[in-house]
Amino acid sequence: MPKLLRQISLLLLLALVPAGAAGLFHPRRPAWQSDEIVAGTAESWGEKVIWVDARPPAEFESGHIPGALSLNEEAWDASLPPLLDAWAPEKIVVVYCSTLSCQASHEVAHRLRDEVGLKEVRVLQGGWEAWRRLHP
Amino acid sequence: MKKCLHRMLAGGVSALFIYAGANKALDPAAFAFDVQNYRVLPWLPSVFVALYLPWLEIVCGAALIPRRSDRAALWLLTGMMLVFLGALLSARVRGIDIACGCFGSSGKPGVFGEMLARDLAILAGLAVLLCCPRDRHG
Numbered sequence: 001m002p003k004l005l006r007q008i009s010l011l012l013l014l015a016l017v018p019a020g021a022a023g024l025f026h027p028r029r030p031a032w033q034s035d036e037i038v039a040g041t042a043e044s045w046g047e048k049v050i051w052v053d054a055r056p057p058a059e060f061e062s063g064h065i066p067g068a069l070s071l072n073e074e075a076w077d078a079s080l081p082p083l084l085d086a087w088a089p090e091k092i093v094v095v096y097c098s099t100l101s102c103q104a105s106h107e108v109a110h111r112l113r114d115e116v117g118l119k120e121v122r123v124l125q126g127g128w129e130a131w132r133r134l135h136p
Numbered sequence: 137m138k139k140c141l142h143r144m145l146a147g148g149v150s151a152l153f154i155y156a157g158a159n160k161a162l163d164p165a166a167f168a169f170d171v172q173n174y175r176v177l178p179w180l181p182s183v184f185v186a187l188y189l190p191w192l193e194i195v196c197g198a199a200l201i202p203r204r205s206d207r208a209a210l211w212l213l214t215g216m217m218l219v220f221l222g223a224l225l226s227a228r229v230r231g232i233d234i235a236c237g238c239f240g241s242s243g244k245p246g247v248f249g250e251m252l253a254r255d256l257a258i259l260a261g262l263a264v265l266l267c268c269p270r271d272r273h274g
Contacts, residue, residue: 007208030168034179
């Protein structure tokens with residue numbers, strides 16, 4: 001049994017080495033701080049915010065945050081130019097999707113940072129659902 | 137014959153975990169979002185899991201092959217699979233549509249039944265390997 005525990009510890013330690021290196025040097029390493037913000041905080045930024053709706057177009061059409069731009073991965077190339085036109089260095093892009101568990105907002109935020117090179121991109125925690133709770 | 141089947145099963149499970157770990161290790165940022173999406177851990181622990189777990193899978197997958205380390209790897213992988221199953225069931229109970237993240241990030245919610253069946257099949261494979269040590273087959 002002590003031999004088994006020793007081996008288990010060794011495997012656990014072995015995995016730490018590349019994991020640590022990935023945390024320091026991996027080009028796709030995650031940010032140490034969450035990029036999510038709550039609706040109230042984003043709202044308090046007022047005019048500085050560019051709202052980006054990452055839901056499918058049909059959901060966007062049926063209701064969205066006032067002034068939001070639709071940008072989803074299916075129509076990326078066509079939807080990106082309006083966002084770039086609206087963008088300015090002092091602006092903060094806040095992306096949202098449907099609910100707490102949807103991932104489209106994270107994917108879109110990720111692409112805006114990595115591919116487009118925007119620095120201030122955040123994700124609205126709880127998405128459209130959270131916004132609706134705040135503005136019934 | 138049994139020895140041969142045992143080797144094939146161990147090789148298959150080993151390849152599966154190395155493949156799953158490598159896919160996740162390629163994009164730890166995306167995997168961190170998958171982990172975060174289970175809403176079990178805050179962001180920072182999700183980041184540590186996203187950086188560490190893929191490599192633990194790769195190390196354990198590789199350690200299944202040499203005889204001297206296979207028991208330790210089997211126990212670790214079984215423990216991991218139980219945690220994955222617990223997280224999957226917990227997400228289901230809380231009504232969260234998750235992308236499993238099991239083989240790298242797809243960005244789309246998975247089908248719960250498929251994910252559950254896959255996890256149970258892997259767990260069954262691990263259980264067989266644990267219950268029938270290599271030595272027993274000579």
